[in-house]
Amino acid sequence: MDPAVRASRADFERLLDPEFVEVGSSGRRYTYADMLAWLPEHAGSARGGPRYEPSAIEGVLLAPGLVHLTYETDFDGHRARRSSLWRRRSEETGWRIYYHQGTPVPPEAA
Template sequence: MADRDPAVEAAVRGEPALLGPEVRRSPERVAAPPHPGFHGFGASGRHGDRAPAAAMPATATAPGARPPAVSRTRGVRLAPDPVRRTLGTEHQGRRVHRGSLWRRAQDGRRPYVHQGTPFDAREE
């Protein structure tokens, strides 16, 4: 059995937490997690840095909403610092492949790059 890697475990725990409705509705909570150099490409087609990522969720997630179902979760350390994180999500019938690169920040591992790509399960 392979040794446990705290960096990989932090990324594996961190990304599903960012998808939860409590975090996605709160610009303050969303603004805190990304790495200072964050850049993302969302499943919606939007792209941007830390500021647009923080502004979007306040209007995109309704109170009482359930978090997406997460599947096919993987993490691998690419070098001493970066961790590659992949997973699938399904929410209200919409399926998305998600990938991110997590890097060290002053207060722990944070997403540095994120991409979400919608897909049709019939084509997978």
Template sequence: MFYEIVVTGHAVTLIRKAAGGHRITGSAGFLGPADPGPALAGGMSCRLIAMVGEDDSIQAAVAGEIRLLDHEVRSSAILMGELMDPEFFEIGASGRLWDRDSIIAALSQDPERSMAPIQVSEMAGTLLAPGLVHLTYVSNYNGRRARRSSLWRYSTEKGWQVYFHQGTLSTY
């Protein structure tokens, strides 16, 4: 059994498939707590290979993570800020420690940096506690492959936002 997340425009669809690739179920949702933001370029999609605690929380975290990888979102300080917790921090694949303001500034002020599409594979999500989701996946950006881990938390005021992210360069 595996899952596929398909993001098209504002909608995200979770498709549950059997080992042979046959569709079992599908459910749809939207990409944001109130305003789903811009459509994702090129109908981005990723394959979800494992999911523990299947529910709307994991779907929301995966949708948010995919939005953060979209060029239109990465080039907008406002859109990135909506998806990032005020206490966000990141340990980058380079080892650099980033806070919310510095990562938003670095990405949104250098639009060329985020032009190439970021490929996502091996997306897995686990509900750790109510309002807390852990995601892991592999990204490939122009041949630079990294294993990534994100913690998403829910607040009644802001909805789902990424609280922590770490990337580790990988050749595997």
């Protein structure tokens, strides 16, 4: 969520699993390569600009080396509920995001 990390290709490569997939709210599928090209220019990546504010973070260990993370974000007044899978293949690579999906929360939903 940190704009400095989002804007850094090296930091982002370290956190994304090479087999990463995201399903966007539009239904579009994004790959590892798509995200590396897109994220530095995406909203929330500029220092001093609006940033994603996470809340209600919960994690569940599904299996050794696989965690399901759910949370909500607020970005400049827009809320979303998010779900991601993080996996750890080795001590050297550490935890990396393998799958992500976000769903916008309409203003009338509490």
